[in-house]
Amino acid sequence: MNSRHTVTIDLPIVAACNRRSLLIHRYGSGRPKAYLQAALHADEAPGMLALQHLLVLLDAAPDRVQGEIVIVPFANPIGLSQFLNGYTLGRYDFDVTGNFNRAVPALGERLAPLLAESLGDDPQANADIIRAALRRQVAALPTLREGEALKALLLSHSIDADYVIDIHCDHEALLHLYAPRDQRALAQQLAADMHCMALLLEDDPGGEAYDQANSSPWRVLRQHYGERIPLGCFACTLELRGQGDVNDTLAAQDATGLYRFLQRQGVIAGTPEALPPPQGVCVPLEGVDVLRSPGAGLLVYHQALGAQVSEGEIIAELIDLHRINHRTPIRSRTEGLLFTQARDPLVRPGQSLAKIAGVHPLDYRQPGKLLQD
Ligand SMILES: [Zn+2]
Structure with missing residues (x-):
């Protein structure tokens, strides 16, 4: 019997008598593993509501999760507490760590020399070795500052996932998606399932965003060790329209799209509906x-x-x-x-x-x- 497990994990105390924590929901324990988080920039609420709807769908039939799904319904409790002149301001840390979705540690180059002896010719066995090594690297990241600790804590739950969907929004926007060019087929599936209007394909965006931190180690290791290294993680940034686009109609539609995509990848059992025809543009x-x-x-x-x-x-x-x-x-x-x-x-x-x-x-x-x- 599969069920949801929910844990609350505390961040380090940075102001006396003030403790913030992160809520993490988990379904199942197998593979493939999917990780979804909302509002790493805290003032981006559409993803929070979409994940509420997705949690309801998953709770209705948790046995259908045949891999593992990790959901972080609000990824930035630090930003959520940054309230000034009537506004929540969650893009940049009021402390010194900067944009919450930049300078997320990318571990590929650090890892490459450490794996020379342990990698073999079997891509699947290599994937297991790499995931274990990534978990060890994340466990050793700096956590002194609260912003650093937050990034390390989030990564500790996503770094070994097969699918990472980091949900953001823009100021005013159509639904759009940033995804890797070399995983175009998966990106197009997600775009179609989400009725995405603009799929933006990237291979070297820079900026060290959260999605890159999860997927780039696999590319770096492939550059070092060749095709025996699989691209073990599809990570993307899903922009759920604009900051004001928060309503149950859109959120229910978005949750259904995410559910269908997870079914299509075998994370959730059952035959998904046919892939909707692509609606939007696909550009570099x-x-x-x-x-x-x-x-x-x-x-x-x-x-x-x-x-x-x-x-x-x-x-x-x-x-x-x-x-x-x-x-x-x-x-x-x-x-x-x-x-x-x-x-x-x-x-x-x-x-x-x-x-x-x-x-x-x-x-x-x-x-x-x-x-x-
Ligand atoms: Zn954002």
Whole structure:
């Protein structure tokens, strides 16, 4: 009889008399293993509600989990406590560890020389060896600061998973997905199951995001030891639309999509419905134009989310409030789908205003530097 096991794990105390903790739900104990977490940037609530719906689906028939599923319904209790002027601010640590979804330790290069003697020719046996070694490496990560301890604790539950789905959202956005180019078929399945509007394929995004920390060790080890190293983890960042897109209709649809995908991978028993036809675009991450504000002022959009725009088209205008109707046009540098926008019309220089999914790689988008702020 399979059932859900829930544990609460404390983070280190950083302020006297204040203790924060992480809740972790687990179903089953076999393989394949899937790990899902929501709101690593704490002020991104759509994934929290989607996982509530997924937990209800799983609780209704926990025996159907034939692998293992780990669910972290809120991945950032530190960020959830960062409340200022009426807003929860969860993207950056108020302490010194920075963006909660950057500088997540990637362990591949550290691991590679340690495994030279133990790896053989059997990819499956190698996967077991690598997972055990990854668990040991994560157990040795620094945990002195609370932000470091949080990253290490989350990784300790995901680093040996076959599937890692890190659920975020943007300011205003269509549902989109960041996934590895060399696991395109799996990414396209997840995109179809989630009715994703923009699948962004990457192979060297940079930034050391959470998904990369889980999947990149396998690629690094393959570079060192060749094809006998399987790509043992599919990890991705799923962006569940915009921060305000929190309602039960969308969350139920998203949970059903996640459930179907897990069934398709054999984590949950049963035959999933046929794969929905893909709805959105599939583009290289280097083809995503990230428009930034050239100055400070008031932003007005000329194009709505979901618009198909052409190169050179005016997406928004920046109004200089020190002058009278002085407007600076902000133009797309590619042809494609406008899939994110800013929420706040008051913008600062350099602030991201919009993302446009284009098919052609852009000169200014350099591999290794594709994720900023
Ligand atoms: Zn995020």
